[in-house]
Amino acid sequence: MLTVQTIGDTAGHVWQFLRQNGTSNLTAVKRSTKAPEPMVLMAIGWLAREGKIGLHREGRSLHLWLTEV
Numbered sequence: 001m002l003t004v005q006t007i008g009d010t011a012g013h014v015w016q017f018l019r020q021n022g023t024s025n026l027t028a029v030k031r032s033t034k035a036p037e038p039m040v041l042m043a044i045g046w047l048a049r050e051g052k053i054g055l056h057r058e059g060r061s062l063h064l065w066l067t068e069v
């Protein structure tokens with residue numbers, strides 16, 4: 001179900017994954033959450049808007065990392 005709560009929960013999972021694994025690509029982040037892709041992308045947007053993650057596109061890959069721990 002798509003709710004603010006589920007997006008926030010997924011954002012928490014993404015944050016924890018990046019905290020444990022460091023810089024990762026989008027594919028690894030999506031696999032780690034086991035959530036539908038749109039949910040993961042909304043969670044990443046949430047974290048980016050809050051300034052908690054950095055994003056960098058390199059070719060076809062998108063890399064994500066925490067900006068604060």
